[in-house]
Amino acid sequence: MFDTAIQTFTSPVVLFFVLGLAAAFARSDLAIPEAIAKAMSLYLMAAIGIKGGVAVSKSGIDATVLSALGAGIAAGFLLPFFAYAVLKTFGRLDRINSGAVAAHYGSISVVTFVTAVEILTGQAREPGGYMVAVMAAMEAPAILSGLLLARGLGSKEGGAQSTGEMFHEVFTNSSIVLLLGAFAIGMVAGESGFAEVSPFFEVGFKGVLCLFLLDMGLIAARRMMDNRAVTWRLTAIAIFLPVVNGLVGTALGVGVGLDAGSSAALGVLCASASYIAVPAAMRLALPEADPGIYLTMSLSITFPFNVLVNIGIISAFAVYLTGGTGVGP
Amino acid sequence: MFDTAIQTFTSPVVLFFVLGLAAAFARSDLAIPEAIAKAMSLYLMAAIGIKGGVAVSKSGIDATVLSALGAGIAAGFLLPFFAYAVLKTFGRLDRINSGAVAAHYGSISVVTFVTAVEILTGQAREPGGYMVAVMAAMEAPAILSGLLLARGLGSKEGGAQSTGEMFHEVFTNSSIVLLLGAFAIGMVAGESGFAEVSPFFEVGFKGVLCLFLLDMGLIAARRMMDNRAVTWRLTAIAIFLPVVNGLVGTALGVGVGLDAGSSAALGVLCASASYIAVPAAMRLALPEADPGIYLTMSLSITFPFNVLVNIGIISAFAVYLTGGTGVGP
């Protein structure tokens, strides 16, 4: 576990994230232009989707893939209930904010997943390509649970968006569309078709991820400094939930028969909290909930915690459960 | 011809275009930031220019190159007259709009050309590097013909731009400058100079083209949905013209002695309709013409038709004319 932590901290990807945090805390004016950050996220989505699709086009869709999908979707639906209970009691949030935050923790963060894949691959435990599909499938269910908890489905209030409208929003969200679209392209084009474009999507990948995490570090730290809405109780929850969800998800992965890398990836998906799709959905569906709370928790506390600490914990736990031998070759 | 079509539809480049169309029709909010789209087009221009220049620095300027240039320029001047006749009679457009649209169909679309080069190269029929110079030479002549048709050269109306001003605009247009500038750099730097920068201009090329076509798909579909100005007659013309111009151009290429790939490329240049340089020139020179007509025809009908169907037709026709053997090795 200790080796893993060291490895995490000498990975350029993680180091750039730390640089971003440090620069923002030092009040540097370093900033990635908005259009570039958007482009990098589109690139990462397209690359990860297409690579996942090519991988599945090779392996085919078998029982493992289906059980991973089932496990992921089930976790997406159920984890918010636990999160809600913790937020309402220990966190002292009201019903609406508890539901909104719970939706974030049930859903997933693409960047956390990608970072975990990089780190796991560095440990010779690359997760299966189908985990990309699992990730896409886990984006939405938690939104449903969160809304159910926050206001009961269907009770549309004036000004808030209808559930139908909201689901259209979630499923036509640019990241989902690009991720699934590129996944489909990868499946259709297969390995030979992918060969043509692989230089672009492979050569740049880690470097772009570095600069993207630099930007995330800047944003996370700036939001942390601006924020006043998050109490110590919520801070504690923003660390407690990813640990628990991560262990539950990893165990679930091992339980349904996934290998160590894929189980860890499922654990990371459960541990991660959304800060793109879900905030956008909540802004529309629960405008009364406070973005100061859910964004700060997911982006400024849980995201750095996952990247810097929790991926290491989850990876070690997956190795332990599958009887592995610590850091791979 | 059927094989070619299949090949077209498993090319990631084309699949990303289809994804763009699909996402826009599903009303997804997927969008490439403007600055990124602009940067991708600058990159594509620079890459295509420099590669063409390096190719010509190797081959030298010989009779083939000169006859290809002559054929291209002649086609650029003459094709608008045919288009004008069709638009005025069958299309029922007035004089001004017919001239404006005709200018678009006589000029060329860089992205269609680049996509065709990719597809042709995939069929082992790479067009000669000098076709880049032909493309650049074909950008402007049609504008002249179109204006002649629309208003008679020289009869400058109040508020409209003088012809001199307009030609300065066309020749200092950023795409022309970058294309020709990079072509010149490629010729000066030659293969050894290019070696230094080739990783950048080659590794990224196809991948960037994928994302650029994704964006073009989004724009084409959104414009199609917004539009009301284009009748079924104009829609038919927007498919008929590229077919006819494509066949004429291909035959012309074979006629002046080009190989199959270069003839097909000339056919694609004739078939393609401008949606960058010419609309900008028309906005200045013929402000009375309706952009809703010429943009929708060239961008939302002809461009997808060329990418998805017509490049395949033209390529098969070129093979047929040169007595080739269908899809290359």
Added chain:
Amino acid sequence: MFDTAIQTFTSPVVLFFVLGLAAAFARSDLAIPEAIAKAMSLYLMAAIGIKGGVAVSKSGIDATVLSALGAGIAAGFLLPFFAYAVLKTFGRLDRINSGAVAAHYGSISVVTFVTAVEILTGQAREPGGYMVAVMAAMEAPAILSGLLLARGLGSKEGGAQSTGEMFHEVFTNSSIVLLLGAFAIGMVAGESGFAEVSPFFEVGFKGVLCLFLLDMGLIAARRMMDNRAVTWRLTAIAIFLPVVNGLVGTALGVGVGLDAGSSAALGVLCASASYIAVPAAMRLALPEADPGIYLTMSLSITFPFNVLVNIGIISAFAVYLTGGTGVGP
């Protein structure tokens, strides 16, 4: 020396700069979107920083590195005094503007340095990786000297920024932070960590530099055409200073025992004039100074002169001083 000049002018990097100048003088609308230019400069900073850091992680910090640092810092402090004298007497500028301009010539231009490294590497005289650290160290001292000359340190006028505030500004400036941050990452990650991300930072480097210099050419030429504040005397100084400073810096490098490439790099650092960090600092600290003067001198005269002519002179001088044999293998 003549060979070197030829080589300079067939390098794509320099040719793209010339294209930018030419396009702007022809009043083309060619322009790189702002966000892209910013992103390219962030990329270049990160790449150069990380590569420098990896190089130093291999070589370690020895006496050569320390003497190069010492020589650079000393030059940064002292060169402005000479520049000030020339600007005040021959240039006929007032005290404030002389100080402001002097600060620019004492500080450094990252892009000039990077271009020089490319050219020197092409001559098989790659400067040591530690020169990146020297460059970072030379950014600030001249600002101090310039302010001293312009207004005497401490005499804060109403509305002008306090010296403390200004230094915070300079040291948390995005380029410095990214350069030093990436340098530190390179040192921590070392060669093995860098291997992961090197495709991104190496494959794209020269190509990005090409497009960045294209943009710099456009900006430099446009500013030259807009400008009226710069007299022939100032123009002469903007060529005289880089020549003198370049020779002094090169001699200094050879004097403290650096190899030919590193001495030339130190010469280029002394010869180059800042047009990013220092103008920003001057806008805050000396708002009475005229940006029309210092930007036009550093960006539109000295920068092109350095890229097109002076790097060649300095390189030849370094070879001469170290008893080298002209252009390397």
Added chain:
Amino acid sequence: MIETVIRKRIEILADKALQKRVTDAIDAAGITGWTIVPVTEGKGRDGKWREERVMGTDKVFVLTIAAEDKAQTLAEAIAPMLTKFGFILTMWDVEVIRGERF
């Protein structure tokens, strides 16, 4: 001298994600058009925001020019959103040329 008429110019600062609701309300009020101006940063009672692009906190200015009566219709249609979502609406009189368009 050129003839001008007086119209209302209305500016609404809204979340980018909710822009469509505002422009739908403008269309519903029978106003001929609208224009979007980007904004990059701001501060209000809820603290600072910045174009953070990843999290739906971006805002835009929606501008529209309309005759007095339609402007009133719009203002009433939009008032509930102002409170619910924290939008800001300002309006003032402007002279326009070619006033028959608005």
Added chain:
Amino acid sequence: MIETVIRKRIEILADKALQKRVTDAIDAAGITGWTIVPVTEGKGRDGKWREERVMGTDKVFVLTIAAEDKAQTLAEAIAPMLTKFGFILTMWDVEVIRGERF
């Protein structure tokens, strides 16, 4: 209390490709300056447009501040373009500090 003077503030929504004609007209009217504000999207009688960057349909706001008489000169110079190219011009009175500049 700070002294202010009344000036006209004029805003012209124009095609990016034609921006230079507008600013030339401003210069010709003897006005000291102008400022460009980007716009990203809009809807009018000709339907919607969006920054489509590839096709010359982009627009900008040209702002200028001028004394009444110069503002009138400018409005008259620009009126033909308004009709021909579909520009929009609005203007209103504003207070400015350092009014001697305008």
Added chain:
Amino acid sequence: MIETVIRKRIEILADKALQKRVTDAIDAAGITGWTIVPVTEGKGRDGKWREERVMGTDKVFVLTIAAEDKAQTLAEAIAPMLTKFGFILTMWDVEVIRGERF
């Protein structure tokens, strides 16, 4: 009919590098907020500028809405910067909904 109140709308064209001084002055004047609108190009007595991104010549519009008295306080606080740095300040009356916020 919806109720509106009259407030001052103030726009300051400032160097991007000096934006923080302007917003600090707004905060100091006790005004509830401000919004930044990007600008891309301009011309004044010092000649043209363009977003040159590398050299700190960029500018922004800082907008703020405030009651008359606070607007005066702000204008006085900012007046010295106007001259020193060449900022431009304009203000005018606007109607706002939910005026109690400002």
